[in-house]
Amino acid sequence: MTTATQKALAALTPAAQSVHSENLTFATSADASLRVMKAVDNPDLNMDDLARIVTSEPLLSAKVVRMANSVALNPSGRAITDVKQAVMRVGLAPIRSLAMALTLDQLRHSQRMAACRQLANRMWERSVHVAALSYVVARRLTRLPADEAMLAGIVHDLGRFYLLGIAADEFPELLKDQRALIEAIDELEATVGSKVLEALSLPESTIAAVAGRGRFGGAMPPQSLSDILFLACWLAPSANPFEDADTREAARAQEGAALGLDRQTIAEFVSASGDEIYSIALALEA
Known part of the structure; x- marks a missing residue:
């Protein structure tokens, strides 16, 4: 482990250890989306x-309508434009x-992600594909x-996303050496990912x-949700930015043989x- 990676770990570890529902730091504009997530948990x-x-939330409304009209949910092709009807179909x-x-x-x-926008975009693209x-x-x-x-796929890298946001917001100097930052985030991701998902009150099975x-x-x-997620990560066309390309290809070949999946x-x-x-990815991404 390099000195730069150790420095990044030292900076991010306290934030990683203190993740709680009351101190999650997301974009303010995401408040409406988080309210929806909490509302869905209400049995009434x-x-x-x-x-x-x-x-x-106009942006969320557009996504719901788009998903309601996706090939996966609307094979008949009968278009829906009303949000309430879209909600009922989805x-x-x-x-x-x-x-x-x-x-x-x-x-x-x-704005907080401006200095690491390319990395954040690559993480987002992969999450949508997965x-x-x-x-x-x-x-x-x-x-x-x-x-x-699908929910497990969209949040599977949320721990890394969260840590990257902390680094960009509180330790911008760490962004100067993104390889070291990536190594530090990778070291902390497993623990932080579970904590963030728990703080968002996601289902235990998803976590x-x-x-x-x-x-x-x-x-x-596949016999479990984790097996499905493993396979989706393996199939995703977008490479994980936290993996070395050569290592990923070697792992894909080895895992493919083990899975009995050839090209x-x-x-x-x-x-x-x-x-x-494509229709599901478009609904999530648009």
Whole structure:
């Protein structure tokens, strides 16, 4: 570990250890999205109330309507323009994912991320791809809840996102050596990721899936949400900016052999699911 990495670790560790629901630092413009996430947890919430909350955030409304009209949710092609109808078609769980996607999107566009915008953009792009793939893998290959798989995909790198925001906000000098910063964030990510997801009151199954995404159960089709997330991360076309490119390719080859997935199998799956994957990614990203 380099001196620069040790310096970054020393700076970020106190923030990593003190993560709590009352001190999470997200973009102020994301408040409406976080309110939606909390509202979804209310067992007494009805669709009318949810539609009113969604309508209060124009960007989120646009995402919900776009997802309602996606190939994955609207194979008939009958367009919906009314937010309430869109909310009813999409349902509670996917709206939580859309709200979280909006929160991350606003975070990466915030002024605090200006000095590390390229890294934040790469993390965002990968999160969207992993979320879309998680949803389609769950729907096509398993009986596990696709909506929760999508949520796990969109938040799977939230710990890194959070730490990058802390560095940009409180320790801008660390951004001068992004390789050292990346190594430090990678060291702290596992602990911080779980803490941030817990502070956001996400389901325990989602938190467990994110925590276990680095280990594959070994069976196909995937047997758990963490297996789905592992496979989606493996399939994602956007390279993880926290991984060395050569290391990633070597790992993909080794993992592919272990999974019994050759390039033809991957190509066939992506080709058969391409419209669904693209439509979900577009709804999350737009």
